[in-house]
Amino acid sequence: MAPVVAFIYAHPDDESFASACLIRSLADRGIRTVLLSATRGDAGRPGPLGPMTPEQLSAAREIELQTACDLLGVSAVKHLGLPDGKLAALDRAVLAEAAAEFLNETGASVVVTFPADGISGHPDHIAVHHAVNEAVLGGRCPHVQKLYYNLPFAGVKADEPSVLRLETAPCWKIKARALLAHRSQQFSVEKAFGPSAALLENKEFPYENFRLVWLRGEINPLRKEESVLDDLM
Ligand SMILES: [Zn+2]
Secondary structure: OOOEEEEEEOOOOHHHHHHHHHHHHHHHOOOEEEEEEEEOOOOOOOHHHOOOOHHHHHHHHHHHHHHHHHHHOOOEEEEEEEOOOOHHHOOHHHHHHHHHHHHHHHOOOEEEEOOOOOOOOOHHHHHHHHHHHHHHHOOOOOOOOEEEEEEOOOOOOOOOOOEEEEEOHHHHHHHHHHHHHOHHHHHHHHHHHOOHHHHHHOOOOOEEEEEEEEEOOEEOOOOOOOOOOOOOO
16 A cells, blocks of 8 residues: 555644655655645735634635645545644543544554654643644554654654764755745744745755654654655555
8 A cells, every 4th residue: 555644743734844844755755745734824824915813814724734734745635623722721532532543544554743842842732742742652643654754853863773864955945945935934934044035045954853762653763754655564
């Protein structure tokens, strides 16, 4: 069976911040990628789009996410529409069940999500991390063989076992365009990556980094990682 790689995040734009180059590189190899977004990002600020109701922002962000996903070659996007900014207050079992259902209905064999600190410390990101862990490590997703966490862009050693370091140079412009597609989030994109006007030429983020944390029941396996598709059965 052809592998499916699933990305599970909290907000529209997390995929472009965290994994744009990985997603695009998989799509370029003909691999099906699927994205689950727990919220529609309606509690964020509309930035340059000006004042908006949460409903208007939610609709705008759904379109932005689809534009970014089209650029990245994501095969399918699902929104849970859970309350933005309040995932940590939800019963964890609800989010874990939704994650398991998504992974089972898409037949994903590889999953990528946030690490324990949510990368940015955002409570929604941390809630998603725990839910995906519970779904995958709890044995509810029989198709899933590998679980990865996003790592920060910097400070990861090249030869660290179980770490996949993906060069961003070949796809940086696509990543930049996906980030810019999230127009409502221009200010947070600029806070992380610098001015929009210079984003396409930015060379300060040479790698996207991921850690393999679970391989068919083995926790923190030590493997030399060349691709998220390595070692699939
Ligand atoms: Zn986020």
